Amino acid sequence: MERGIAESRQGDWLVLSVSGEVDLSWSQTLRTAVLKALPGTPALAVRLDQVAYIDSSGIAALVEGFQQARSRNQPFVLLAPSPSVRAVLELARLDRVFQIREQLD
């Protein structure tokens, strides 16, 4: 599966759809995309259903985005995390921290 981040709009939400394996070699790209997207949208969703693998550096990029959004009172959700992403979120006990939704509607 190719790595990539695609942007789309759904109402007020900017959706970043992430695909591929997110590890140390690519997590900085995800971090930059999330932090760059936040100022330009009322709300941000990161779609993770096409993420085949994520490590702690990828999770850290999402945590940083979540914290930035929270400091701006901006909605930030993780959309439809794949089973592998959900497993890591649970291991890190972050499934209780992030707002996780299957869809935006």
Add this chain to the structure above:
Amino acid sequence: MSAPALLRYRFAARAEALATMRHTLQDALRARAIHETEIARLVLAVDEASSNIIRHAYRDCTPGEIELTVTRARGSLRFRLRDFAPPVDSRCVRPRNLDECRPGGLGINLIDDIMDLWRLRALRRRCGNVLVMFKRLKARSGRGKRDR
């Protein structure tokens, strides 16, 4: 006599080399009919350990290599990661409090949770460090524990 290795794999201590390492390890574990969920967790733990070596052990020197050896003995899998970096103070390698929501520092927690036991030591006479992690394949206990 030590158990024969399920996998011996040497790779560059570079982030770009991690994906191939993960897939190689995944294939080796699949060949041993280990459950897919368990494989995913074990691969994550080895990847986190390798990432820490790349980010921290090799931080102040030219990145060298990492040797991964996987063996199976007495119902456990043993994962040995050997690097050629300057010695790491193992007392500084600890899990952090997960109640703090902050980016970074999760790798040790994941390893600690996935593995039953792990220990890190610096090689005294030779350059490098050795991290050994154990996972029982049956009669699993709940949380991982560092060998202190």
